[in-house]
Amino acid sequence: MNQIMGIKNHLAQNQLSRDRMTRPYLNRANHFALSFFILITLGLSASVHAQGMTIQAEKEIGEQMMISVRQQFKLFNDPDLTRYMNRLGAEVQKAADSPYFDLRVFIVDDKEFNAFAAPSGLIFIHSGLINSIESEDELMSVLAHEGAHVASRHLASRIEKSTKVNIGTVALVLAGIAVGGGPLSEALIAGSMAAGTAMNLKFSRDDEEEADRLAYDWMKKMGRDTTAMLEMMRKMRRISVMQMGHVPPYLLTHPDPAQRMNYIQDLLQINPDPNARGNGAKTMTDFEFQRFSYRILTLSKEPDKLFTILQKKASSPDPKDFMARFGLAELYQKKGNFKEAETLLGEVITRYPEHPMLKTDLGICYLQAGKKDEAAKIIQESNSQDTNNEYTQYQLARVLLQKGDQAQAITLLENLLPKLPEFSRIHYLLGQAQAAQGETTLSHYHIGMQNWLEGNLKAAAIHLQEAGTNLPIDDSHQKNIREILSKIKKAERQ
Numbered sequence: 240m241n242q243i244m245g246i247k248n249h250l251a252q253n254q255l256s257r258d259r260m261t262r263p264y265l266n267r268a269n270h271f272a273l274s275f276f277i278l279i280t281l282g283l284s285a286s287v288h289a290q291g292m293t294i295q296a297e298k299e300i301g302e303q304m305m306i307s308v309r310q311q312f313k314l315f316n317d318p319d320l321t322r323y324m325n326r327l328g329a330e331v332q333k334a335a336d337s338p339y340f341d342l343r344v345f346i347v348d349d350k351e352f353n354a355f356a357a358p359s360g361l362i363f364i365h366s367g368l369i370n371s372i373e374s375e376d377e378l379m380s381v382l383a384h385e386g387a388h389v390a391s392r393h394l395a396s397r398i399e400k401s402t403k404v405n406i407g408t409v410a411l412v413l414a415g416i417a418v419g420g421g422p423l424s425e426a427l428i429a430g431s432m433a434a435g436t437a438m439n440l441k442f443s444r445d446d447e448e449e450a451d452r453l454a455y456d457w458m459k460k461m462g463r464d465t466t467a468m469l470e471m472m473r474k475m476r477r478i479s480v481m482q483m484g485h486v487p488p489y490l491l492t493h494p495d496p497a498q499r500m501n502y503i504q505d506l507l508q509i510n511p512d513p514n515a516r517g518n519g520a521k522t523m524t525d526f527e528f529q530r531f532s533y534r535i536l537t538l539s540k541e542p543d544k545l546f547t548i549l550q551k552k553a554s555s556p557d558p559k560d561f562m563a564r565f566g567l568a569e570l571y572q573k574k575g576n577f578k579e580a581e582t583l584l585g586e587v588i589t590r591y592p593e594h595p596m597l598k599t600d601l602g603i604c605y606l607q608a609g610k611k612d613e614a615a616k617i618i619q620e621s622n623s624q625d626t627n628n629e630y631t632q633y634q635l636a637r638v639l640l641q642k643g644d645q646a647q648a649i650t651l652l653e654n655l656l657p658k659l660p661e662f663s664r665i666h667y668l669l670g671q672a673q674a675a676q677g678e679t680t681l682s683h684y685h686i687g688m689q690n691w692l693e694g695n696l697k698a699a700a701i702h703l704q705e706a707g708t709n710l711p712i713d714d715s716h717q718k719n720i721r722e723i724l725s726k727i728k729k730a731e732r733q
């Protein structure tokens with residue numbers, strides 16, 4: 240017991256200096272998330288010890304981890320941002336050609352410069368890191384690196400090796416960190432290293448180098464500019480200097496950017512990249528990246544502070560600042576100044592007529608201003624020009640619901656479910672729409688699913704049980720209901 244307290248205090252002090260800048264909810268969040276992680280790890284440790292961690296065990300850890308992530312982390316869950324991240328993730332997945340896992344990328348609303356790969360293909364990128372990135376290729380270099388840890392199963396082999404050394408120590412150390420807080424997964428595990436403990440769950444230098452080399456190959460394969468990798472390392476170096484003693488969590492697990500730069504430079508010489516442009520890259524797909532990064536910026540920063548910066552940028556003649564108009568339009572919408580927002584979005588649409596998605600953005604602005612018919616018209620137009628856009632389809636469903644066209648909205652939303660399986664708002668809208676249609680049982684099902692995805696396990700269980708009892712025994716929803724109810728039961732036992 241004394242030993243536990245000792246580790247707790249030690250870590251708590253260490254944590255204090257590192258976490259001064261993090262938001263309070265994250266400390267709490269990580270506490271719970273990690274407690275969960277430890278329990279699962281311990282629960283599995285016997286079999287891990289005996290035969291190495293199986294893919295199935297790793298998947299189970301990932302799934303259980305997602306339950307606590309949903310409960311405790313603030314994720315940007317948005318069909319627009321998810322759609323973009325899924326596209327990039329699928330590109331890495333294709334290059335990786337890994338038989339083990341599907342990559343699933345999540346954006347965490349947190350100002351830390353951090354990204355991590357958790358067991359079973361889950362990749363988390365914090366908005367603080369995204370806000371420092373300047374091109375899609377830089378973002379890809381982070382995804383490729385994390386994806387390489389996943390495909391090489393580095394974390395699984397760390398957990399496995401550590402449990403072989405001493406399960407008891409793993410338990411104590413992890414429990415200690417749980418009390419002190421600290422970012423989940425790789426960064427958090429590295430935190431225990433920083434505290435001077437004996438165990439080694441941190442990625443080794445070899446793991447890092449393997450991930451960088453794989454990422455380099457994949458970047459080439461994807462036709463991405465590999466010099467973006469160097470640019471990211473430069474950023475890391477700069478950020479660690481700027482933050483004066485506060486080491487960004489990413490750097491705890493990815494130490495020594497200077498050394499990593501060296502071997503990437505060697506790779507560039509030995510194995511030249513035809514796409515290298517030498518400046519960290521501005522690619523053809525820059526429009527989507529810029530739109531994405533302005534959205535993350537306006538969602539994650541104080542609107543008032545951002546306003547002056549974006550106003551200045553938006554009036555700059557430099558073409559690379561043009562999309563600041565899009566960010567500024569988002570801010571005006573937040574302030575309820577729809578007229579200014581419409582004008583700015585109009586300018587962006589004129590500049591990029593080849594991107595109908597912008598019409599959806601304008602439609603949302605109309606909808607917020609109470610102009611339902613105009614909103615429906617322009618979002619329909621966007622949908623007919625770009626027929627496979629989840630973001631547009633979701634917004635169209637919202638407008639249709641507001642106009643009272645439940646049937647068409649339900650069809651659209653049902654089609655979206657498999658494409659955006661983590662997005663709880665689809666279930667929320669389906670729950671409302673089914674209730675309005677008098678389909679109470681289906682409404683319970685969707686409200687249950689919404690609660691499940693938002694981490695409200697009790698409410699989820701109540702609604703799903705209600706749906707399960709009243710739906711026919713051979714109904715297609717029954718299988719999912721049974722599976723989720725059993726996951727909830729298991730989680731509550733932990």
Ligand SMILES: [Zn+2]
Pocket residue numbers: 384388442447450492493
């Ligand atoms: Zn790494």
